[in-house]
Structure formats: structure tokens, C-alpha cells
Amino acid sequence: DNCKSGCRGALVVLEGLDRCGKTSQSARLVKNLDELGYPAELFRFPDRNTVIGQMISSYLNSDSQLDDRTIHLLFSANRWEKRSLMESKLRNGITLIVDRYAYSGVAFSSAKGLDIEWCKAPDMGLLAPDLVLYLDISPEKASERGGYGGERYEQLEFQKKVAKSYEILRDASWKIIDANRTVEDVQEQIRDIVLDYVKTCRNGKSLSQLWL
Numbered sequence: 001d002n003c004k005s006g007c008r009g010a011l012v013v014l015e016g017l018d019r020c021g022k023t024s025q026s027a028r029l030v031k032n033l034d035e036l037g038y039p040a041e042l043f044r045f046p047d048r049n050t051v052i053g054q055m056i057s058s059y060l061n062s063d064s065q066l067d068d069r070t071i072h073l074l075f076s077a078n079r080w081e082k083r084s085l086m087e088s089k090l091r092n093g094i095t096l097i098v099d100r101y102a103y104s105g106v107a108f109s110s111a112k113g114l115d116i117e118w119c120k121a122p123d124m125g126l127l128a129p130d131l132v133l134y135l136d137i138s139p140e141k142a143s144e145r146g147g148y149g150g151e152r153y154e155q156l157e158f159q160k161k162v163a164k165s166y167e168i169l170r171d172a173s174w175k176i177i178d179a180n181r182t183v184e185d186v187q188e189q190i191r192d193i194v195l196d197y198v199k200t201c202r203n204g205k206s207l208s209q210l211w212l
């Protein structure tokens with residue numbers, strides 16, 4: 001089952017409210033794919049390891065205050081600084097499992113009242129995901145899951161607005177996953193869906209650009 005030329009990895013994004021289970025599911029998915037012989041790596045946004053990521057982290061911890069548009073653009077820049085690395089990994093046959101992407105950027109910033117088209121603009125031209133999985137959980141249920149960690153945005157009323165923004169953003173291609181089930185049930189469903197996409201991408205589906 002060798003990778004022929006033109007064979008690439010799949011770009012898979014997991015989205016959802018805070019505490020929907022994305023982070024554990026992303027890690028499990030990478031492990032599952034690796035075990036099945038499909039090389040996979042985990043990316044997450046914000047990536048707090050870069051200089052821009054540290055500015056974002058300090059904002060989320062309320063150690064710094066930033067204008068709503070400023071932080072929005074930093075989140076976007078944090079994705080742009082990973083774009084070429086992501087592209088080369090994909091072209092080398094590695095599937096990328098990405099914990100949050102541009103959709104989080106738009107959902108959280110537009111929940112603050114920023115115009116949705118303004119929010120989308122800086123992310124136009126990033127790599128378009130082959131698959132978006134939305135881990136669906138009600139804001140109330142999510143808030144009961146061991147409580148929020150105290151970061152900015154982790155409040156029930158705000159999460160309700162984020163859920164509405166996600167509803168506006170999503171299109172028919174998104175796979176909506178019922179995240180109210182056991183970790184294992186969710187994991188199994190996600191793995192089966194993603195395997196299909198990984199195979200399609202290996203068969204030569206081309207990479208495209210987001211929102212262009």
C-alpha cells in the first residue's frame with residue numbers, strides 16, 4: 001500500500017465549543033490512524049509555542065488586554081505561520097488532525113459582535129480542510145463537564161453565542177458528531193469517517209484554499 005506520487009495526507013479539522021471533547025478525540029484519532037498504518041500528526045490552534053502563540057496565551061489567561069480585532073488577527077497570523085509546514089507534511093503523505101482552525105477564529109470573534117465577513121477575510125487562502133468534524137454538545141452540557149478552566153471565553157452565556165456563530169458558519173459538508181456519547185463511541189465514529197477521507201486524499205484529491 002505504497003504512496004504514489006500525488007498521494008497526500010488529509011487535512012482534518014475538529015471544531016466545537018470549549019469542553020466538547022475535541023482535544024482527547026484529536027489525540028485518539030492520531031493514534032488510531034498511526035496504528036492502522038496511516039501516518040498522522042496532531043496540530044492545534046492556537047499553537048502557544050510560537051511568539052505569536054505566547055501573546056495569544058497571555059490574552060486568554062487575562063494577563064494582557066487586547067482590542068478584539070487585534071487578537072482576532074493574531075489568531076489568524078498564528079495559523080499563517082504554520083501554513084507552509086502543514087502543506088509540506090500533507091504533500092509528504094502525512095494526515096493532519098487539527099484541533100481548531102479558522103472556524104474557531106470566526107465563531108469566537110463574531111460572537112463578540114465583529115462582522116462575520118471581516119472575521120473571515122484574514123484566513124482566506126489558508127489550506128482548506130478536506131473534512132470538518134463538528135463535535136456537537138449543548139453549551140449547558142459542556143459547562144457541566146468538570147467546569148471551565150477559567151480562561152477567557154469559558155462562560156455559558158458567551159458559549160451560547162459561539163454555538164450560534166458555528167451554526168451560521170457550517171455548511172452541508174461538515175460532519176456533525178453527537179458528542180454527548182461515551183469517549184469510545186465518539187472515537188469509533190470519527191475514526192470510520194476519517195478513514196474514508198484519508199483514502200480519498202491518497203487517491204489524488206487536490207489541495208484547495210479556504211474561502212476563495
Ligand code: NYM
Nearest residue numbers: 018045046075100101104105108109153
Ligand atoms: N480561539 C481559538 C479563538 O478565539 N480564536 C481562534 O482562532 C482559535 C483557534 O481560544 N476558547 C479560542 C477558543 C478557545 C481558546 O483554545 C483556546 P483551546 O482549544 O482551549 O486551546
